[in-house]
Amino acid sequence: GQQLNQSPQSMFIQEGEDVSMNCTSSSIFNTWLWYKQDPGEGPVLLIALYKAGELTSNGRLTAQFGITRKDSFLNISASIPSDVGIYFCAGQEGETSGSRLTFGEGTQLTVNP
């Protein structure tokens, strides 16, 4: 099946620092998604990317859909303590919402005040 490599696996940063994480795939995806998971909760969608090269922002978050359609990155600027959690990338092969998602293994983010 599809393989997604997400890096880094964990990050420990100081409040106010910028963060960058990325995902690469062995295959092409039509959609890239970034989710955040808080402890004891399900993943919550942060950003969805639908076109190669697309750059999308959501507040302090910015994500890009790689030109090759095999990679994506997520940046968080000026991190704050509530950014703590696990961030997952996910790739969607098909063109509708029912298409199966393949998830990366997650990046555990810790923000020290």
Next chain:
Amino acid sequence: DAGITQSPRYKITETGRQVTLMCHQTWSHSYMFWYRQDLGHGLRLIYYSAAADITDKGEVPDGYVVSRSKTENFPLTLESATRSQTSVYFCASAKRGGPFRDTQYFGPGTRLTVL
């Protein structure tokens, strides 16, 4: 607006027992999914459903059974639980239609421990 709910939130059972995890969504989404989350594996798809009475296997279906008699419910059954099925289980739903613009929304999860 209840969204998507799962029950129970926590369950402890014994090897060999049958366990059913419930998932209910109030959005009338066509698609529903079951994932399990384990350390080192991220989220892996167990089963999914495109509509009532339509289900299909995901990446790790062995040992699980699903049904979807109503659009809003998608129960997951472990017919004879094993310790390897100790995990956190997430249900998700997505609406049909409109290419690209819709995506999957997740429930809060069920933490299952098989002793």
